[in-house]
Amino acid sequence: MTDFATFASSRTARLVGRGLLVVLIAFPVIWVLFIANGTSFGSAVSDPKDFLITLLNGLTAAALYFVVASGFTLIFGLMRVVNMAHGAFFLFGGYIALKVQRGQVGEGGSFGLSSSQVGLFQWVLPLIAGAAAVAGLGLLMQQLFIRWNQGQELRQALITIAVSIIMADQMLAHFGGVAQDIAWPGTFDKFVNLHVAGVQYTLTRLVIAGIGLAIGLGLWLWLKKTRTGMVIRAGVDDRAMVSAMGINIQLTFAIAFLVGSALAGVGGVIGGSFASLAPGVDANWLLNSLVVVIIGGMGSLGGAAIGALLLGLTTNFAAAYLPADYTFYSIIFTFVLLAIVLAVRPLGLYGRPA
């Protein structure tokens, strides 16, 4: 054991470790670009069109991961509350939007509404309604349960788990167990010609990317340029000191929880339009958010962006560029990514000790 410890801290071991890391990163890149034997597309060099589509899929998925995870990381960074109900908030936001949309347009056929029946406003209003409902719910949860357990992180995490379980059951009772989706407005549901390698790409995915970028930019400006943002950044460094200065930290917490929950709601509406809403989706999105913030570093907005990009690209490339017989195993790569990041940076790429 001590022999191993001496070895592990030796220079040779570090070199071996670095070498291994380079191979782990370089091999998938080389594989996708030049080899890709037995995959459905072939290598990027031989089939640039599908490579580009996969890349865009990865980036747009990353945008959605970012929207959801940024809310999670905002709450954690400031309050050290791991909101395990974030996935349930996501699903709840989606269901509210679905109800509002059906209320506006009607129930549609047996497969729900089609985009041709839905106007832009009939998607934007449900988006706002979903986000607002979840923001209110998040604030309520924070004020009723979280606030009184300040600093007791385990207790807070358990409370949010309880909330998520209750919500999951209630949603199953009210919205049923069948997968449903929010209809995109006809304006978005078409293909656009990118004029690169003849790629026709869905506008809806580009809209998702646009929303992700807008939210990222908005959050960045909010945190860097406004007074509330400055108080939040100061609170991330030292909550007690902010409070000791006479600044109302409770109000800051409430604002952070409101915004963080609203982001889960926005994510739920986009996710419900892009994929579908069903029991179990909440757990998936909680897991996605956790993976993103663990990769990026808990509490860091930049980290959430990088984490979302890495997760989005990894899942999409793994699914597309594994040999056809093995695509079933693509999910493993998410956790390989997680393991590599944690081995090199245990606090995540941008993580700082609490």
Add this chain to the structure above:
Amino acid sequence: MTENAVTPGAAPILRLRGVGRRFGGLDAVSDVDLDVGPGERRAILGPNGAGKTTLFNVISGDMPATAGTIEFLGEDVGQIPASGRSKRGMGRTYQKSRLFLGLSVEDNLYLAVLGNQTGHLRPFRRSRDGDIRERARELAGAVGLQGKCDALVGSMSHGEQRQLEVAMARAGDPKLMLLDEPASGLSRGERVALTDLLLELDPSITLILIEHDMDVALRVANRVTMMHDGRKIVEGTPDEIRANDLVHELYLGGRVAGAEEDGA
């Protein structure tokens, strides 16, 4: 050395009677009486574990006292939390730096100024914002950090961070400043700069400082309280303290135990 003459008989700005703080079975501070007059520079000395920082925490409201009364400006503040005491005119620094390392010097001071005003979280800037910025830069200038306003605090030297802490404590226009080991971990040059900074402070601000460095403490203070094992044992002017045998014993380990408590 004692240029800030204390008016004898003036009502004390801070008045402690029988103050104690118990942690489980340990009396960290017990039965401390303290009168600090307006404009006074008081140093609190004592070996490690004497209860100096605990006394500070109790005065500033970071932890409640378990016994005794604390009066600040004639008002019993025993039940008022730290933020309320800060609003009434107490400013303090901590032994371990408590600055916002991810923010710039100006932003740190901005928040400190803001803390004592209303409308903290207004999302948009008002014209008054310029005044706060102005005040933040002024405070930075007063501690010799005028050229460092945009520097990230985490990237500054320890000495500069200590200077910034003094500026932070001054932001709320305190009547009483509590400085917990402002010179700890500083180089000799930095200590001299900090001592000068403290000597230049507005004489109307009352100052209490905990300091291990006797040179700094005795140069800045015009009155010294010596603590040992949670109790106040000696109190007097720097000259009296220098001449006191008990102080020599505690600090220099001169003679061994048995010295009677001949508190001034």
